[in-house]
Amino acid sequence: MNAFNYYFHQARGDVLNNRVPDIIYEKYKRELVGLGITDMYRVMLEKDISRESVENDYKKYIPKEVLKRHAFFIKRPIHDTLGKLQKSVHDAFYVKEEYIRQLEIIAPEYLSEVYKAVMDDNGAISSVYIKVSPYHPVEPGIKYCLESKKEQWTLKCTIEELGFISIRNDSTTEISRKNGIPFYLKFSSMSTMYSFISLLDGYYRLTCKWIFNICREVYTPSLKKLYAMKCHGPVGGQFSYAKLESKRSNKPGCFIIRESESKYNHYYIDVCMKEGLKPKTFKLERITGDEFIFNDDLTRYKSIQQLMAAYSDPNGAIYLQECLPPSEYDISPLLLCRSERELGVSALDVSIPTSPLCISCKDLQVYKRE
Known part of the structure; x- marks a missing residue:
């Protein structure tokens, strides 16, 4: 429960402060208001406080981007929606689950991680961004894009297609796949390399073989x-x-x-x-x-x-x-x-x-x- 609450409040803070790149206001303004009202209802249940008290502090719960553009037009929707929610029978845990579920729909890559590295791209040594995105709805897995061509992502492999990983002392990793030739990534530091390997290892253990470390040197x-x-x-x-x-x-x-x-x-x-x-x-x-x-x-x-x-x-x-x-x-x-x-x-x-x-x-x- 503590882990779930930590994750919820981290996600909530990112939504409130517009730190989720996938959430574009013009596309998801209704969903953002909905997340804010959901959070208000959650506070009513958790702290057993009145709807009026929560409504008076609505600026604490509505994402800042919404307040910046529509501060004077959301009080009525908040009041009406909270009135309807009060008639439902839910606990705070269920409400937080629904909040997270909605966030995953509008921002499926919220949990993705991006690293900067150097790799061989068709014979040329290039600076690239490496994205680990196992929850992408269309192309989940490990992707890269050239630093000079941001957002043109190419899928390298899925988590399930990983074979093993080996490392060198110069912050270089060799990533072998079940199919295809290995590819190499050189990171700016050993700590960044270990972070990348630990991330892949965690997903691999939770996806394929829980009892197996994908990199023998990082156990x-x-x-x-x-x-x-x-x-x-x-x-x-x-x-x-x-x-x-x-x-x-x-x-x-x-x-x-x-x-x-x-x-x-x-x-x-x-x-x-x-x-x-x-x-x-x-x-x-x-x-x-x-x-x-x-x-x-x-x-x-x-x-x-x-x-x-x-x-x-x-x-x-x-x-x-x-x-x-x-x-x-x-x-x-x-x-x-x-x-x-x-x-x-x-x-x-x-x-x-x-x-x-x-x-x-x-x-x-x-x-x-x-």
Whole structure:
């Protein structure tokens, strides 16, 4: 919820101060007024204040470009529209979602990032702008345009078409694609290069392979810990149960380790039991850098292998024989940016969002030991 609120207020501030290049006033003046009124209604709900009070402070909520051109003609639309909205039954979270949804419609490239670099363009070394725009409605992906020909963008590849990225010490990156020859970008500094790679890596993990870093030299430290534990990310119990059934037919002793969706350094182990088809979930908590406690067992375990050795008796109440590790090819709910055309390749029947989203805390489910 905190992440969503942060994003909402960032977007709201950009709209109010005319910092969204895609929003041209002449084209979207009605939508801009609508966003302002939506924000006023949101404040009424969140702070439980009257419509009259919000209307008196309307200049705080209406985008500055609208006020500059039509300050004397919007009070009546504000009054009438807020009166209608008061009759509806919505909470503040829903109103903020609608605000963001409308912004995405009129400014689909709001979340795009632009970098300046040098690249080989048909044999000539040219200064270019590189745009990472995975949400473009027509041509999502990585684009470039010559500095001398701004706004003439050429698509290089989509996020899904990326193969791997390698770097050199002179701030040059080699970007290999699944199809086509690699292309090279030289940035003005190492920090800019790392920023660019981190952006691509984040989108790649949320689109294609959550457990995989696209650049070997720029890795995610938390992934190294997961690899060492053979641990999945916060995939949730539904995915874990489905994978155990699909890959091992719920064979007793098989289990999956996954991160908690809500608590840092907390994990869950879903174990296939002897007495039933449905796996059972137990808690695993990291108490120090290299030590864990499992379920109600107060023993401190220094590795998953040590834990498995302690529960290796097939006749015991809990039997840990085989840990299913995460796979680069898991199609899990963590792939929040996966496109609709890719959704059909999953072997597991799980529900996957078709666009990036912030998950409300009330929608998270924590699986606990029975």
